[in-house]
Amino acid sequence: MTESAGLLWGLGEQGRPALTVQRIAAAGIGLADEAGLAAVSMQQVAGRLDVTKMALYRHVVNKAELLAVMIEIAVGAPPELTADGWRAKLTQWALLMRETWQRHPWLPEATVGSRAMGPREIGWTEAAVAALGGTGLTGAQRMDAVFLLSGHIRNTQATSGTQPWTRDKRLNEQIAAHGDRFPALVAATDDAADADPDSSWEFGLARIFDGLELLIQA
Amino acid sequence: MTESAGLLWGLGEQGRPALTVQRIAAAGIGLADEAGLAAVSMQQVAGRLDVTKMALYRHVVNKAELLAVMIEIAVGAPPELTADGWRAKLTQWALLMRETWQRHPWLPEATVGSRAMGPREIGWTEAAVAALGGTGLTGAQRMDAVFLLSGHIRNTQATSGTQPWTRDKRLNEQIAAHGDRFPALVAATDDAADADPDSSWEFGLARIFDGLELLIQA
DNA sequence: ACACACCTGTGTCCGCCGGACACTTCGGTG
DNA sequence: CACCGAAGTGTCCGGCGGACACAGGTGTGT
Known part of the structure; x- marks a missing residue:
């Protein structure tokens, strides 16, 4: 009860929309589209999500996997x-x-x-x-x-x-x-x-x- | 006189054959042939010549130029x-x-x-x-x-x-x-x-x- | 003979990278 | 209330390219 109430109340100003592989990959794709593949580093991607780079490693095992997810999403x-x-x-x-x-x-x-x-x-x-x-x-x-x-x-x-x-x-x-x-x-x-x-x-x-x-x- | 005598005497065990762009590029090519392009770093190349990496920068302006020379020599x-x-x-x-x-x-x-x-x-x-x-x-x-x-x-x-x-x-x-x-x-x-x-x-x-x-x- | 300039190589430092590892913090469940 | 697991963090490491100041030797003009 309390927690669902907290979730409901928090929905409005939810500062952090929870990190997901999709959001991480989207950030990487945006970075690559704008500044090239070389600009895609773990820190840059993390910075774009206002998060420490190490937080990303909770969702992807390494940079190669991040790249793979980015590709799979980008090809459509x-x-x-x-x-x-x-x-x-x-x-x-x-x-x-x-x-x-x-x-x-x-x-x-x-x-x-x-x-x-x-x-x-x-x-x-x-x-x-x-x-x-x-x-x-x-x-x-x-x-x-x-x-x-x-x-x-x-x-x-x-x-x-x-x-x-x-x-x-x-x-x-x-x-x-x-x-x-x-x-x-x-x-x-x-x-x-x-x-x-x-x-x-x-x-x-x-x-x-x-x-x-x-x-x-x- | 003294210095030419020194050179003559030194010829036998000439430890350092003088750094040249050719020797540097050859070292880079050898490295790339054996271990791939990713293995070609300034330190690795320098290490192969028993020299500090910064010594290389006296002969090539940056890594891109080293790569260019390597390519030109390798294509033949x-x-x-x-x-x-x-x-x-x-x-x-x-x-x-x-x-x-x-x-x-x-x-x-x-x-x-x-x-x-x-x-x-x-x-x-x-x-x-x-x-x-x-x-x-x-x-x-x-x-x-x-x-x-x-x-x-x-x-x-x-x-x-x-x-x-x-x-x-x-x-x-x-x-x-x-x-x-x-x-x-x-x-x-x-x-x-x-x-x-x-x-x-x-x-x-x-x-x-x-x-x-x-x-x-x- | 001497000072000077140049050329070659070196040591130190910086910022960035990917990543290992140990930690906090917090929400859900017994 | 005690516990546990998931999410995010901080610290550290080795390696990278490269800027910069410096050391040592060598040739040259005076």
Whole structure:
């Protein structure tokens, strides 16, 4: 009685809404969205919740687990692919995944290496592999195709996977400065000067799909 | 006189061969090769040279510069592509780059993000772009093609870029445990159980080259 | 011959990191 | 009322990158 009365009365000005894994992960995601993955330290996350860093260790066993929960929450529920045909389905899938990764630019960086994957993350892979269902590809080929595609998505995500020499100012300067040593690069970059900055994404996607189509038709 | 005599006499047991950027970078590379990029700290590198960590800062301005020098030395001189035709040339290029990255498994991890590239590293890109010289592709397309290809190399390099769900034991266990939720994955992995572990590499390479060939012929 | 400047390496200090461990505090139950 | 377990805290540790002042030797101008 007394305690439930206390809870009721306390509800209004409840200063501390009780620490949960969800709230901790949300704080970490917010931090990563704003300041990058490197800014996610136990103290920063704790500070954002007005709590000592050690309090977090009551809810996550270590930083890796916090990261895992952050990823699982940030990727969100896997999509339903409504388009017709594997190519349209995979295009839809790639765009959705790209959107998600653009909303959380630290995701590519955080999802490298061997680690525990949550059900939502696996669900995304499931959706892509399922899209290749009626194509006649073997299981290994379907897995490899999804791997190839998602690798490309990761690589064209600016924050982490990207090769710096696509639109890198410093690189272009260096190429120009030592043009005699890199004639092919000078020619290519001159020609590419006013190209769509998103071209690598669409270019790669088209090549991959064309290559897959050739295999499927054979 | 005295000092040259001292130098001569000292030559035999010259305890300290003088710190240079090359020696420092070599120590860093050795460390990274053996224990991974994470093991490369200023103190560890210094310890390997029997020197205080602060001594290193006389030769490199900060850790990022040390990393840059390590990369430039580790990638080595760019190759001469002797094969005939763009496809054979790029295959040769990809294999050589893959060899280099296998010799230094930390390279993929170290070469992400925006950073200063050295002449040797740029030279590798030059070689690949040059291989696409007579194909009729525009400059932007040649750059995008090389970007796509080298992204695939990075992604299939086990240490960093790889998606864990290719041959990950834990993942396969989880798929099996919750098979009802991931029917397409169950089917695909069952079928792929005894596949070549290197299949993703060759699969992706073939798809990319096929896609490029289609574009070049058009 | 001497003083000076420079170059190389060192010691001390700082703030930040992840994390182990022992503690308080408090609410619910016997 | 006594107890227990859960939640949050404080203290400490080793390691990290790096700023800064300093020591020692060596070459050079006077």
